[in-house]
Amino acid sequence: MDAMINRIDRAIEMTAAVVEGIPADRMTAPTPCVEWDVHYLLNHVVGGMNIFAAQLEGVDHDRDHHDDWLGANPHGAYAAAAVADSAAWHRPDALEQTVGLGFGLVPGPMAAVIHLTEVLVHGIDLALATDQEQWLDQQLCGELLAIMREMGIDNFRTPGMFGPELPASGDDPAHRTLSAYLGRTW
Numbered sequence: 001m002d003a004m005i006n007r008i009d010r011a012i013e014m015t016a017a018v019v020e021g022i023p024a025d026r027m028t029a030p031t032p033c034v035e036w037d038v039h040y041l042l043n044h045v046v047g048g049m050n051i052f053a054a055q056l057e058g059v060d061h062d063r064d065h066h067d068d069w070l071g072a073n074p075h076g077a078y079a080a081a082a083v084a085d086s087a088a089w090h091r092p093d094a095l096e097q098t099v100g101l102g103f104g105l106v107p108g109p110m111a112a113v114i115h116l117t118e119v120l121v122h123g124i125d126l127a128l129a130t131d132q133e134q135w136l137d138q139q140l141c142g143e144l145l146a147i148m149r150e151m152g153i154d155n156f157r158t159p160g161m162f163g164p165e166l167p168a169s170g171d172d173p174a175h176r177t178l179s180a181y182l183g184r185t186w
Helices: 002-020 038-056 074-089 108-129 138-151 174-181
Strands: 098-101 104-107
Touching: 002 038, 002 074, 002 108, 002 138, 038 074, 038 098, 038 108, 074 108, 098 108, 104 108, 108 138, 108 174, 138 174
Parallel strands: none
Antiparallel strands: 098 104
16 A cells, blocks of 8 residues: 555655645636636645545544635645645555544544545646646556556445546546546536
8 A cells, every 4th residue: 555655645745746836816716626726626625635635644634625724825834734744645554544434433444545546636637627637647546547447446336426437538647537537617
């Protein structure tokens, strides 16, 4: 599972590059997450990273996923969350934890896949919304797509986390193929 922690680190770094490139005037731009603008989506990512970190550290977090996690400094809030999140996943017992998510308790290895998906896919969403596809890690996008195809995600399509798979061209870069697999249009 060291490979999975490495993937989480790469997703955090990739998304950090995208976040750093988001100018203040693009915070209200639409995203592939219908009804979420860039600010809301970035806040969702930062909140999720902080909550995952707290759970892996064994701390009860008294904040909700969609509280204001960004404050007056969205870039700084992401950077701080990234440090805490990465440190928590590097704990020797991180993958032995049970993590509470909105739909129930999840063993550490599955929580790691879910977290990788959250950070990587929302990083893609932010990049698409702010014209920063150059920062996307195509190899990592391909790796996550392979993991998801192997696992199967049909159970997650039902509650609306992901839409029905959309067609993708064989010429599409990995991030576009992954987005189409998850039912995202852009």
